[in-house]
Amino acid sequence: MARKLLLTHINVPGINTFDVYRSKGGYASVEKALKTMSPDEIVEEVKKSGLRGRGGAGFPTGMKWSFLAKPEGVARYLVCNADESEPGTFKDRYLMTNIPHLLIEGMIVASFALGAKTSYIYVRGEMMPQIRILERAIAEAKNAGFLGKNILGTGYDLELYVQPGGGAYICGEETALLESLEGKRGNPRIKPPFPAIAGLYGCPTVVNNVESIAAVVPIINEGGEEYAKIGLGRSTGTKLISAGGNVKNPGVYEIDLGLPVEEFLYSDEFCGGIANGKRLKAVVAGGSSVPILPANLFLKTINNEPRLMSYESLSDGGFVSGTMLGSGGFIAYDEDQCIVRNTWNFTRFYHHESCGQCSPCREGTGWMEKVLHRLEHGHGKMSDMDLLVDVSKKIEGNTICPLGDAAAWPVASAIRHFRDEFEWHVTNGAEAVTRNFGLAHYADPLPKKEETVA
């Protein structure tokens, strides 16, 4: 049974209200942090926890906080990145919908640690229901004295606001998010300077994902060292995984990092196996931007070791035979799914969402989409695969922000692992359109769930 740190009380009726949340021990970390700890001690505790950014990049959160510049007389800001729009990822929506006070509690502790007097939660505009939930929760917390002037009589003042986005995936990139929060197009900024030096309004700013900020609550309550005991190696703590695609039980699960992927995929506690008795063909483990892996490489590394749900194990083998934990957006594909169609669909997404600032991304994503479209519709050429790999290499690493890489990796990995399915689409032309699914020989080599899980 996996332990729960973030979702402990998720099923308690009324946990989205202040009174119920408080009755379950909510806001204890605010009392502990503001009354008994200094800001530096809080940063130190987060460092000890080994918490890595849960938005996808996996950068150590405590280290990120310690980079924050603290010039005299200049405001500092904490901005929560709730612009969740990575295909496959829906954990932040789940958390904000069901237990909004956990995020607000984390925001208060983190803002105090960073010396921020005003903090913002930037929520993607499409999540208007979640924005209303958060605004109501903020009002409740303020009425109870946990926000506003002189919080709990400690002399610390904090105002917390929710900012809606306008519908742009690129605003999940931290500098594009800051541009958007300043009322501009979401064009990423060139780094350096990093936000820790010059962020919102040119002031020192930390941008953290929803889940990272929520994780600060158990870290302060239980201590960084206790948190670091959970997990495996440098992948400490628990992680929210949003499972979708062809799994039997789609949903958001909290796992201990280091859980075997086979257990996550097949046990009834989590995904429950593949829907409709079908076999697994492929998996995207960390949101659409990470490399796709065929079932055999996903379940076991190239050295035939069981793959684990951790930053290190999933990336074992680099981009040749590994992938990334990313945001924890887990998409399983059954044997009937067409990899070519899926790759085209994702590339259309990246083309649509490219901000247009960098030529390789603006032009390259559109070029890849066109080539994949003709392949998927049965009009491709054998040379198209090499062309796609060539274009993806010319995008990767040549853009201001990682959206270019995010667009390139799914294409490069799909061709690397499923090249003969792409070739099948070329040789079978019209049949590829009508049949609309690929070859099944990549399907899970393991027996079905009943025979593998006790």
Next chain:
Amino acid sequence: MLRVEETQTTVEFSPELIAKFDDIVSRYPAGKQKSALLPILHLVQAEFGWLSSKAMDKVADYLKIQDIEVYEVATFYSMYFMRPLGKYVLEVCRTGPCEIVGAGKIMDYIEQKLGVKEGEVTADGLFSWRGVECLAACGYGPVLQIGPEYTFYENLTNESVDKLIADLKVKGNN
């Protein structure tokens, strides 16, 4: 080039709407009122159904910024409509995870049911539909949302679409 249909001759912001603008502007430091642009555009669109150039000019006046600063933002983000659409815009997520659980078929069904193509408006002015990119509800697909509240409808089937459209017709005609 900005393409905005000029069908709206006059635009007036009510005192209640201006009060909401003022509340939003108060969230940012002095002189940083441009930060209110995205939230204010959402309010204007909710009020008028879309963003006409006249409405955007008035937003620019209110925020004391150049008109072009409003246009370039409104045209960048996908949630803002630069032309009038139906009273209810059904926005169906068409990205990977929703696609593999049937988003494409749901869009085909909506097109057939409403009798209009993507981006068009039904004769009664009530409905438009369009495919949109990832709505971050991948475990509950296929999904669609309807503004201005952006209410979500999950695990769509032809039957649930039938009911949704029937309910909206009743609501829209009252």
